[in-house]
Amino acid sequence: MNFSKAQIEHRLRWIKQLISTTDISVIGGYHGGNLGDMALGYSVRDILLKRGLKSNLQTIYNLEKWTKTKSAIIGGGAIGYIYSLEKIANQYKGNYGNIGILGVDFNEPFYPQELMELLKNVAFISCRSKAQADKMMALTGRNDIVSHPDIAFSFKDDYCEGIRNSLNKSKKLLINIVPLYGKVTNGVLEPIEKYKEERSNLYENFQVMNNSYRSVLRKITEKALDEGFSVETIPFTSDDEEYGKLLLKGLSVKHNSYSPDPYKMLYKMANAEWALTTRYHSTIFAIKLGIKITPIAYATKNELMLNELGFKRDQFLTTDDLAAGIDTIKNSLYVDKVKINQWEKSCFDQINSCISRLP
Structure with missing residues (x-):
């Protein structure tokens, strides 16, 4: 085994x-x-x-x-x-x-x-x-x-503050790719049955959603390559790694291997100028590092976070958009550094408050 x-x-x-x-x-x-x-x-x-x-x-x-x-x-x-x-x-x-x-x-x-x-x-x-x-x-x-915001906002806060205030960014696009509500089996993405009731619209329009997703990812990758960016995938699960290779096959992209080490991922992302993020925590990491983001909100929690950061619903794509066949590329977003500082501090303070309550 x-x-x-x-x-x-x-x-x-x-x-x-x-x-x-x-x-x-x-x-x-x-x-x-x-x-x-x-x-x-x-x-x-x-x-x-x-x-x-x-x-x-x-x-x-x-x-x-x-x-x-x-x-x-x-x-x-x-x-x-x-x-x-x-x-x-x-x-x-x-x-x-x-x-x-x-x-x-x-x-x-x-x-x-x-x-x-x-x-x-x-x-x-x-x-x-x-x-x-x-x-x-x-x-x-x-x-x-x-x-308070997700506690991952407190992760390596001092390091992240230094990085987002640095001008040392490379012309690099990082892409986090997720097998949306599915599982890759023998090179084919199939829907996960449990989402039939939990996200019925996405389940019913599974193929349309993932075709739109593929279209957006490839268009953005091709655009970045034409503009002189290097492009790398950043898998947050092993399934992300496998699906990234499948969706961007034939394009000049570096596919990183999945590692469960968040420190390693944070350091890898640190000097990038741009990130296309799908998973919730890939979006959080990019925000903390001061990277401009093109987020795809695959879950409700992503939408709520982006709304609370001050972005309107029409400024980013969601899985409901993709399921409706929408594959229009949205403008990249920057999160205000003052807001990031506030969210990091809020998480740090509440973690300490929790610790202090324990015997």
């Missing part, structure tokens, strides 16, 4: 925790299959390290196999589902006050009684949108649930 680098690192991290001790676990989707998820975990871990606190990343989906620690931080992302929270409740039953839930989306309409007890008694809860925070306050009766 062949294991990927991400799988090997994941297993080594698990073994190391069996033989070492620490007081705080940072728990999330940290299996290594998605670089954005890893950035969430390292954002929290790095701040803990600055405070002299040792922590370990643990994977929420098989949490019962990981070593239980005194305190835990649930570290960001769309993991506020019943299945995931049940893992937390089982691991920390009777010690809910030792848990902080940080920058999490809660997408269930309701939660069973046991999980309501968890949500009412954890030391800290924050969400990555005001709508989510308002929903959770209404659901739990708490009045101390706050909202």
Whole structure:
């Protein structure tokens, strides 16, 4: 059996925790299959390290196999589902006050009684949108649930501030390509069945959406090459890597290999002038580095973030646009540096607030 680098690192991290001790676990989707998820975990871990606190990343989906620690931080992302929270409740039953839930989306309409007890008694809860925070306050009766941007905005904030204030940019286009709501099998992209109900319009217009996506990507790549840009793909999952090679086949593009290391990706992106971003965290990384972006909002969370940054709906493409056959190239966008500083500071402050609430 062949294991990927991400799988090997994941297993080594698990073994190391069996033989070492620490007081705080940072728990999330940290299996290594998605670089954005890893950035969430390292954002929290790095701040803990600055405070002299040792922590370990643990994977929420098989949490019962990981070593239980005194305190835990649930570290960001769309993991506020019943299945995931049940893992937390089982691991920390009777010690809910030792848990902080940080920058999490809660997408269930309701939660069973046991999980309501968890949500009412954890030391800290924050969400990555005001709508989510308002929903959770209404659901739990708490009045101390706050909202802030995705915690990956705190990732390497000092480094990113220096880069976005630098004039040292290369004439390079970085492209993040996602197999939109599908999976590549034997060189063919097929729709993922679970989106039949969750995003029914995109499922029904799957082929149109991905044909439009391919058209946009190739037109932008060809335009960049004609203007003297070098072009590289930046995969945030292994599927991104595979699909990027498929969609841009025949064009003079460097295809980078997928790595679960967010530091490596951030440094690779640092000197680029332009980025076409699809995944949520590829967009965040480009924004933090001061790169002009041509975003394609593949999920609602992308749209909400771009709106909150001050961009109007007609300034960027969405998957609904692509599903309607729209493949018009939009103008690139710059995010105001003052706004980026504010978002980074907000995340940094709320992560520290969460840590301070833990025993």
